[in-house]
Amino acid sequence: MRTHTYGELSAANIGQQVRLAGWVNRRREHGEHLAFLDIRDHTGLTQCVVDNSVDVRAEFVVAVTGTVTARVEGTVNTDISTGEIELQDCTIEILSAAEPPPFPIDERADKVDEMVRLKYRYLDLRRERMQRNLRIRSKVNAAIRAAMAGQDFVEVETPMLMPSTPEGAREFLVPSRQKPGSFYALPQSPQLFKQLLMVGGLDRYYQIARCLRDEDLRADRQYEFMQLDMEMSFVEVDDVLSAAEVGVLDAAEAVTGVRPNEVPRITWHDAMERFGTDKPDLRFGMELIELTGVFANTGFKAFSSANSIKGIKVDGGALRYGRNKLDGLTDEAKSMGAKGLVWLKVVTSEEENSQKLAFQSPVAKFLSEDETAAIISAMQASEGDLILIVADEWTTTCEVLGELRNRIGRPPVHDGPYHYLWVVDFPLFVGVDPATGRPRPGHHAFCHPHPEDLDKLESDPMSVRAWAYDLVLNGWELGSGSIRIHDPVLQRRVFSLLGIDDEEADRRFGFFLEPFKFGAPPHGGFAYGIDRLTAILAGESNIREIIAFPKPSSGIDPMTSSPSEVEASQLDELGIRVLPQAE
RNA sequence: GGUCCCGUAGUGCAGUCUGGAGUGCACGCCGCCCUGUCAAGGCGGAGGUCGCGAGUUCAAAUCUCGUCGGGACCGCCA
Incomplete structure (x- = not known):
């Protein structure tokens, strides 16, 4: 049907008679006997010169037979790879006519209401961005498969219909026809089966597994998602991390062309101490600083009763954070369980001729001179900085400051550079x-x-x-695993x-x-989310952009209208009766 | 279940704060013109339940209340 694709043509093809097939991208009319058609496939587009009587418009599917010709001087388009050539003497065969699409099939659709894009997902998928994302996803899958097979992992499929286990995430249930009133559950993960594969002597198992969880959807969560699921026998933690890393790093290299450095490790305790979260984003500093010792003998009641006091420093934040924003951060801290949030703006002392730094803050008067100096020293603060302090139980102090750190300093997840991190223990x-x-x-x-x-x-x-561990990338939890009790x-x-x-x-x-x-056998494993990994590698901050047919956060698919009601006879067969909706 | 934001031609927006006739803007669509454009250009035209419902008002896209839909986040996701 075709001899070439649109993107591959170049000056090297000049003189050749070719036949191409694809979609009309755009039509430019120039009078009775001249029109330009840009025709597109997944590889790119080529300009075809036709008589204006050719009756096609955008998104018609056509086959073009023509001669690759050098463009006359002055009409070369340096913006596209095929800009040196065009197809002359074209014969256009209409393979499918097309109504005008509901939104432009180009980058302008990035701004179109996502529900419209999802309703016409098959049109959205024609766009360069989505083509690119799905091809990146395919590369990720291929790289992971190769990495696992190369390490002698055996790919095994496990059942989609399994027993319900009420622990953990809410499950999707599937009613049994043969045993009315009984239900299968769709797997939240193949956890149970992969361990049984170890008992079964498979030694090393992997699967690109579909997992289903009936929990609320988010930018990084779908009902259905894909995990690289793996399990190994006769291993310790290091063996699992090393084996899992290969697939992730190979996938990253396949997409970005750059192999990430070895993945550093941090203990959970250190992660909490330094970043206030078990999924630290290492792309920015603003680490939590220990201040408990500074207030060992403080007279400030809010601090004297707390057993963990830490602070973070916002460089130059004194001016950027006015009273409204600080009140907002305080509310945020309180909503997370903190008793309060102390903020200190670092200023030059008002004492005459003094170069000393001091605090502008509602609580400044409760802090001794020594304490003020000790805070400034510990935080390495200079004029214009903003210091936020939480004093509470250790967990609360860490978590609240970790959340504030993210809120203040965290870039969008897909902004580079990539910082992979193992969180262990x-x-x-x-x-x-x-x-x-x-x-x-x-x-x-x-x-x-x-x-x-x-x-x-x-x-x-x-x-x-x-013996449990997580893999984190730019503050997103990619996956988790553990050595199991045998x-x-x-x-x-x-x-x-x-x-x-x-x-x-x-x-x-x-x-x-x-x-x-x-x-x-002693065994352990790991599983990581391929959607999340792919999204970040593709530069997307929402996994819907790297899934062909995702669902919006309502769970209702605007393209297929699922979930939908079913015939009464289907319910009868399953022994199911639907209760009237509560008003 | 909660917090915040959004909803105006097929699409993206302005107008909403401060109420005064939907000739509103751009793209797309239809017709005409146009022989070198490449987001072509020019002229003309069609296209609207201002998400929906109530209320306030002489008058509501605009104010109030409710509701539906969407997004981000919290809860939830061992």
Whole structure:
């Protein structure tokens, strides 16, 4: 049907008779016997010179037979790769007529209401941006597959229909026809199956797996998303991180042409101390500075009662942050659980002939001269800086300042440079279940405690680290994983801490635990979100832009109108009755 | 469930604060003109439930209340 694509033609083809096929991009009329047609395919576009009687307009699908000709002097277009040539003596064959599209098929559609783009996604996909994004995605997938296969990982598909496990994310349920009243669940992840593959002796498993979670949608979350899911036997943490890194870095190199440096590692505790979050964005500084010692003997009540005091410094922020903005930050801090937010503007002292720095702040009068000097020294502050201090429980202090740091300093996620980061040694338990009074697992109940902390499991469970780790890119969590418990005795100890006795464990996790009685290898794994990785590599801040057919945050697809009602007979067959909607 | 922002021709916008007739602007569309453009150009034309509903007013795109839709974020996402 075609001898060439539109983007590949150049002066080297001059004189050749070619046949091309594609969409009419634009038509320029110049009188009765001359018109220019820019015709486009996914590779680019070429100008065709035709008689004005040719009856086509934008988005018609045509086949063109013509002769590649050098453009006459003065008409070369240096803006496009095919600008030196054009097709003369064209015969246009209409393959499909087209109505005018609802929005322009070019970069102007970037500004079109996203619902309109999604309703006509097949038109949106014709645009260079979307073509590029989907091809980047394909490269990412290919690079990851090659990286995994190259490390002797075995690609195995796991079921989409699996038992419901109420822990974790809300599941999509699928009613059973053969067993009315019973349901499958769509996988939140292949977690259970990949561990059973290890028991099954696969040694190294991977899958580009579709995962489904019925939680509210966000810029970085869809109901359906793709994970590179992997699991390895006879490994320790380093083995998993090294193996996982290869795919991520290969994908990055395939897209950007630059191989990222080795991924640095930071412990969860250090991440919280320095950045106030378990997914630090390393593209900017503004690290949390420890100030607790400065106020050991303070008379300022807000600080004397707190066991963790930290601050961040906004360079030159004193002028940019007026009372309104500071009140906004204070409200933000309070909404996150802080008792308050202390702000200090660094100014030159008002004392005559003094070069000393001082604070302009509602609380300045509560701070001693020594404390003022110590803060300025610790924060390395200079005139015009803004200092924000939170004094609270350690977790609150870190989290609040981490959020303020992001809010004030964080660039859009896709702005370079890329900073990959492993966060390791997550706590085994995070917080307490208010219903049971028991610790809650930080990752999941099958996560292996750090061996050095095993003796504290019962005596001080909240201080126990886990063999769990996250991969972070520019402040986005790309993925997480852990070494799993393969020893039933240790598993029972962890369950016991969670308040799960043998009977309950058997009831909730029986089909998953029984295999471990038959000889489970030590194993661990990891999974990372391919949508998020692709979005950042493609320079997009929303994963919808790198998904062919995404859903808006309502979950309602404007193109297909799903979800939709079904025939009563379908419900009958499944034994399902729909309740009337509550008013 | 919550906070903030948005909704005006097919598309993108101005107008909304400070109420006064939708001749509003650009692109697109239709017709005519035009032999070297490349977001071609010129002339003309069609195209509107100002998201929807109530209220205030002599008068509402504009003010008020409600509602629907969309976006970002919080909750949620082991």
